[in-house]
Amino acid sequence: MSTRELDRSADAVAFERARDRFAGRLAGAAAGERVRLAKRTSNLFRFRSPHHGVEIDAAPFSRVLMVDPDSRVADVGGMTTYEDLVDATLKHGLMPLVVPQLKTITLGGAVAGVGIESSSFRHGMPHESVIEAEVVTGSGEVVVASPDGPNADLYYGLPNSYGTLGYALRLRIELVPVRPFVKLRHARFDSAVALVEAVSEIVEEGSADFLDGVAFSPDEMYLTTGEMVDRAPYTSDYTGSAIYYRSIPQRNEDFLSIHDYIWRWDTDWFWVSRTFGAQNPLVRSMWPRRWRRSDVYGRLVALDAKYGLSPKIDRVRGRGPSEKVIQDVEIPLERTAEFLDFLDRQTGQRPVWLCPFRQRRPDASWPLFPLDPSKMYVNVGFWGTARLPAGAHDGFHNRAIEQKVASLGGAKSLYSTSFYDPETFWELYGGDSYRDLKERYDPDGRLLDLYDKAVRAR
């Protein structure tokens, strides 16, 4: 089914009008004039240079257009947050196959970037449950990209294109049924090698609905499995004084409502809220509940970056310079122990998030984010700072990580800082395919080039 067959509801008509205005603004931009989305929230961690080109309002594409509980599909505006999307689907006892942890990540952002969560060991990444995407390309043309249609190259090229080929304004996605509660089991491991073995066993065994983990230190690591259930003897609440990640070492078993399970990491942005004192009981009691959200902490991080506060505080405290090391990397399961050992020695960052995943469709290839479809990977997430040794500059740790990830046959997400030279970058991220896609969908270069956006932070 294409948009033309959508219900001719007021929503669909309003969507089409807004889409045509959006396409008109893109087509009307002078060749070479830069175009950018105007959007209230972002989960990018590359702070960009000021923009002087055309800005196009994303607001009209921030709504769920339709949920069909019978066929278990939804039509969703590309800039709809997962928070709104989950609210709309849970009403029907359904959820998207993969819901990234942070409430203001949008469907389009998770598809054009590369999203992941604890259902990814079953369902792969968010782009793998997209049935079709209605895209306004860099040339201002409206196309429907699907796996077998005339724009199949764009369908497969969207993931990791970060809005440099076009903007997905409507996506049709698959949904899965949920049960009201999730039973969590936390299992401790005293080494990464033991944890990796357990991941293989859990995946092989196949009864878990969700799987992720946390490495608190090299000899204290946990895997959490989640099983959807109809009844729960109790439910925990980690939106108040209790903090989810701290509960992991404290209990073997836990129950959450499906809603609270999906958003378990958002309240404290994993553990990042401690940077702002929000885990101190006194500060926490005064911190309004509605501000215990990843986007609020995200805004604080952006303010810190804008005014360069952290380096000033470090200087006042007599501490040497540090580097922001905020990354998610994909490591083949069998090399994960080696990577964790390297990361701990390189940056000493703790805790570290672990999320096993594999490509859902073994026959598909996503040229801008190439992975081996036969392999299981672990997404390793680490978000903080690392001290710089004397004489070292920004990029010292991040470059070492980039090299290690490549040497282990892994891949790095591009939402944060990157330091690759152009040759290495294009070799890793499908340069030949990208050039063809750019030529076909953005021949006048109205949208930025992926290297400029991801590495030069333009």
Ligand SMILES: Cc1cc2nc3c(=O)[nH]c(=O)nc-3n(C[C@H](O)[C@H](O)[C@H](O)COP(=O)(O)OP(=O)(O)OC[C@H]3O[C@@H](n4cnc5c(N)ncnc54)[C@H](O)[C@@H]3O)c2cc1C
């Ligand atoms: C600290 C941190 C931790 C993270 N952890 C996770 C995680 O655990 N799991 C996970 O899944 N992700 C994680 N992310 C990454 C996040 O999913 C990506 O950054 C994602 O691209 C953000 O999407 P957004 O909706 O906020 O979009 P934005 O930040 O607004 O945009 C991201 C990029 O996508 C482009 N874009 C946005 N909408 C569209 C569209 N409709 N069509 C085409 N291009 C579009 C934009 O131009 C931009 O280049 C993390 C990010 C940070 C900063």
